[in-house]
Amino acid sequence: MSPVPSQLIRRPAAVPPAPAPARLFRVPSALRHAGPALAGYLVVRLFGLLVLAHWAHLKGHGVWPALATDWDSNWYLGIADHGYTHEHRDRLSDPPRSLAFFPLYPVLVKAVAAVTPGSRASVGLVVAVVCSFAAAWGVFAVGDRLRGRRVGTVLAVLWGATPVALVQWMGYTESLFTALAAWALYAVLAGRWGWAAGLAVAAGLTRPTGVAVAAAVSVAGLLAARRRGRAPLLAALAAPLGWLGYVGWVGLALGRWDGYFAVQRVWGNEWDGGAVTRERLRAYLAYATDPQLFLVVVSVVLVVAAGLFLLCLADRQPLPLLVFGGVLLLVVLGSGGVYFPRARFLLPGFPLLLPVAAAVARARLPVAAVVLGAAALSSAWLGAYMLLVWRGPP
Numbered sequence: 001m002s003p004v005p006s007q008l009i010r011r012p013a014a015v016p017p018a019p020a021p022a023r024l025f026r027v028p029s030a031l032r033h034a035g036p037a038l039a040g041y042l043v044v045r046l047f048g049l050l051v052l053a054h055w056a057h058l059k060g061h062g063v064w065p066a067l068a069t070d071w072d073s074n075w076y077l078g079i080a081d082h083g084y085t086h087e088h089r090d091r092l093s094d095p096p097r098s099l100a101f102f103p104l105y106p107v108l109v110k111a112v113a114a115v116t117p118g119s120r121a122s123v124g125l126v127v128a129v130v131c132s133f134a135a136a137w138g139v140f141a142v143g144d145r146l147r148g149r150r151v152g153t154v155l156a157v158l159w160g161a162t163p164v165a166l167v168q169w170m171g172y173t174e175s176l177f178t179a180l181a182a183w184a185l186y187a188v189l190a191g192r193w194g195w196a197a198g199l200a201v202a203a204g205l206t207r208p209t210g211v212a213v214a215a216a217v218s219v220a221g222l223l224a225a226r227r228r229g230r231a232p233l234l235a236a237l238a239a240p241l242g243w244l245g246y247v248g249w250v251g252l253a254l255g256r257w258d259g260y261f262a263v264q265r266v267w268g269n270e271w272d273g274g275a276v277t278r279e280r281l282r283a284y285l286a287y288a289t290d291p292q293l294f295l296v297v298v299s300v301v302l303v304v305a306a307g308l309f310l311l312c313l314a315d316r317q318p319l320p321l322l323v324f325g326g327v328l329l330l331v332v333l334g335s336g337g338v339y340f341p342r343a344r345f346l347l348p349g350f351p352l353l354l355p356v357a358a359a360v361a362r363a364r365l366p367v368a369a370v371v372l373g374a375a376a377l378s379s380a381w382l383g384a385y386m387l388l389v390w391r392g393p394p
Contacts, residue, residue: 037140037156051380071393073171079106124171132175138182155357161375166383193235204242212327214240269337301343
């Protein structure tokens with residue numbers, strides 16, 4: 001048997017490819033190219049909003065407060081209004097709980113509200129919706145670059161049809177963070193190291209899981225620096241500065257090196273290597289006689305996400321995507337804190353959906369339509385259930 005030509009053997013993309021012309025930096029043509037993906041994303045999310053509005057009308061609930069002012073939204077609005085000083089606590093024995101929330105989103109809301117009419121709650125909701133389209137565009141761009149336009153379009157629609165995708169149009173940080181993460185990963189794949197570093201810094205100022213974006217950019221930059229000079233190395237060194245800067249600032253504000261982690265302990269969040277996660281998965285998926293539906297959904301999302309990461313490894317995704325998805329899973333599954341928001345915490349992990357998007361894109365049109373339609377329908381129903389029936393935060 002003759003040997004297989006070496007050029008036909010697939011190898012994992014350990015480092016990003018050499019810089020190539022990127023649509024990211026030609027906005028009008030890139031926006032036209034992403035048009036079908038953004039249109040599909042809009043349809044899915046509008047359908048979810050209509051289901052929520054109808055269900056809320058039947059129950060006599062208002063839609064706007066649930067989207068703009070409840071739960072974590074209220075914390076971000078408090079920070080936008082008063083900074084981190086609106087809680088009067090002993091900063092050593094009982095540090096302010098607001099310090100657990102990273103600053104970029106409330107700062108952005110405050111800045112936009114200063115130059116536009118309307119309440120800060122309305123501005124916060126608009127900012128989240130606008131960022132959701134930037135995120136969907138970035139998700140499409142990554143899928144398009146790796147697998148082509150059809151896969152990128154399906155990937156963006158799937159991201160908009162995840163079980164808790166309603167959060168993308170709430171006053172939360174998931175849309176902003178996903179936008180920054182997606183474009184940072186795209187910039188790495190395109191060899192745009194300055195953009196990658198800047199977006200990673202911004203992501204590190206948005207959510208605790210910004211460490212996953214920083215890790216992806218840093219690992220890729222360190223590997224690329226051996227062949228491409230100083231720019232990747234500088235990006236690798238700069239990428240963690242946003243996350244480290246905020247964590248360090250909290251430590252200085254509280255007068256203790258572990259200040260940020262002390263705040264997380266106030267919320268009940270500590271690293272335990274996944275012990276609590278394993279216990280809850282067994283309880284909700286195996287032993288509970290009458291489990292709450294939302295917690296079952298969260299548990300299924302965690303299991304499926306772990307399985308999808310194994311598929312991504314088998315599919316030999318580019319290393320930056322694997323690092324981002326792996327660190328994100330490590331942080332979410334390894335936490336010993338609150339369990340119910342973990343499906344939301346995984347929402348930015350769009351690379352995990354890439355094997356599914358590729359399979360749907362290869363399928364015949366009727367099959368693809370059924371899969372995407374079922375995803376959109378289940379996402380719409382679960383989103384409304386999450387806000388109107390489930391009694392806790394999303």
